[in-house]
Amino acid sequence: MGEIAAAVPLSQGGLTMQADRLAESGLIERERDERDRRIVRLRLTAAGQDLARRVADARAAGEWDMLAGLPPAEQRQLEALLGSLGQSLTNTDPNKLTDPDEGAIDPNKAAAPKN
Structure with missing residues (x-):
């Protein structure tokens, strides 16, 4: 999660809170590295992937509307x-x-x- 925190305008704590909310909503899951338990990987669930696709589609449609x-x-x-x-x-x-x-x-x- 440290890599994500470095790339977004959130503190490590803020990112953890957002990840908690996404996990509680069933959109992501956390996976600890077996060799280094400090490392936590975030993965989109099927529901998270579906939502990401719908958001991308809606955004693309909006962009095409702007280009009309x-x-x-x-x-x-x-x-x-x-x-x-x-x-x-x-x-x-x-x-x-x-x-x-x-x-x-x-x-x-x-x-x-x-x-």
């Missing part, structure tokens, strides 16, 4: 650009996206945008 105002040619262009971006992210070492030592921007230390 664009002309079809611009929709296709945006779709191609986002596809390229997705492929680029797939081919990128995740540490470069999340580890400040690898060049990622620490959002807690990032300068405010200049107007």
Whole structure:
């Protein structure tokens, strides 16, 4: 859970409370590492996977609704650009996206945008 806590704007205690709620709701389950009992892995249950799919589908539908105002040619262009971006992210070492030592921007230390 420490890895998740480092990636989200929650304290370790806050993350534990959220995980407790998700587990009580049947959306995740905890699994302790057999070799190192300090390590706790969180896994989505079938219900959690179903909810994640429904949320993703609803979000995608909302995104398409927002794009409806664009002309079809611009929709296709945006779709191609986002596809390229997705492929680029797939081919990128995740540490470069999340580890400040690898060049990622620490959002807690990032300068405010200049107007």
